[in-house]
């Protein structure tokens with residue numbers, strides 16, 4: 502016998518989507534109760550940033566914290582490290598170049614997902630003779646930390662002892678390379694709507710058994726932040742325009758800057774420079790959700806059972822970096838970065854016959870990573886740094902900092 506609440510949740514599944522397991526439904530319903538309690542405390546509504554935070558990270562219940570498979574064919578979406586190890590190996594070449602220019606460097610990876618990128622980067626760095634003493638992983642999800650341990654033990658057992666998991670950023674500043682692949686797009690964002698001269702905050706409330714959008718006057722910090730964005734744009738935005746703003750970005754980046762004594766940060770993510778992010782035609786915002794390889798734009802359904810992301814305003818990331826004392830060292834598309842950093846050379850070195858099934862599979866992986874309609878242009882790479890004057894070959898084909 503299903504309850505009314507279970508039926509209401511299951512009714513959110515579109516007809517051609519796979520149904521969640523009974524355990525997943527039970528976890529989601531517990532999360533719904535927790536979100537409802539937060540709403541009750543907040544006078545019947547909560548900001549979308551709070552909702553996104555709980556839906557993704559509520560301990561034991563959120564999308565990234567509940568322990569279910571999220572990445573790869575059996576999960577909900579695929580990131581570049583799971584498309585092909587060529588992605589991580591090419592990134593490792595850029596890391597190796599940076600590590601070689603530093604005195605006693607470490608690698609610090611944020612949000613390591615399945616752990617495949619860490620395993621493949623370490624393997625490539627070993628082949629290049631550029632292994633760092635320590636490969637640090639800061640992961641907010643205990644469940645993912647376990648998955649990362651298993652992946653490293655399986656794929657790179659001889660290197661796994663170099664990996665240390667951190668609960669928080671290192672207490673002492675480090676020298677090295679900080680990596681974050683698809684982490685910025687997982688930071689909770691606020692949502693707003695322009696209404697004449699005023700800025701409204703889009704919030705989340707309850708409508709029967711379902712979550713629904715509501716709105717209120719934007720709190721002062723959000724209103725000021727949106728007005729600053731608007732003042733920097735060349736074209737005015739139309740009334741009714743909806744978008745996102747990540748108020749957590751600047752403090753988060755400042756905390757990262759504090760722990761980088763010397764070195765480079767590489768952020769790889771879906772996003773645009775500000776003028777494209779807040780483009781008059783992008784009037785519905787940039788939220789993107791993934792459930793079992795179905796991409797859609799409704800973050801209020803299936804709480805805890807789907808990924809929720811917002812595209813990244815890379816101008817905001819660069820500005821936050823500069824405000825935190827970092828330099829902007831490069832900005833380009835993923836395709837241009839990978840091609841400059843040696844993707845095709847690595848492909849040619851692979852011991853496979855061109856035209857063989859393995860060769861065709863690799864060619865397809867390279868296309869997915871680099872074609873404009875796939876990951877090539879939609880993902881960007883931004884390098885920030887402190888005290889680094891070594892080379893950054895990944896930006897040698899195309900450096901688009903002027904677009905930021």
Ligand SMILES: C[S@@+](CC[C@H](N)C(=O)[O-])C[C@H]1O[C@@H](n2cnc3c(N)ncnc32)[C@H](O)[C@@H]1O
Nearest residue numbers: 565580611612613614639641642682683684687
């Ligand atoms: C979309 S997944 C990307 C995972 C992996 N980097 C990849 O490319 O497959 C987002 C990751 O960011 C992590 N994350 C989110 N907020 C974080 C934060 N503040 N610090 C570190 N990791 C974070 C999540 O737990 C998750 O592992």
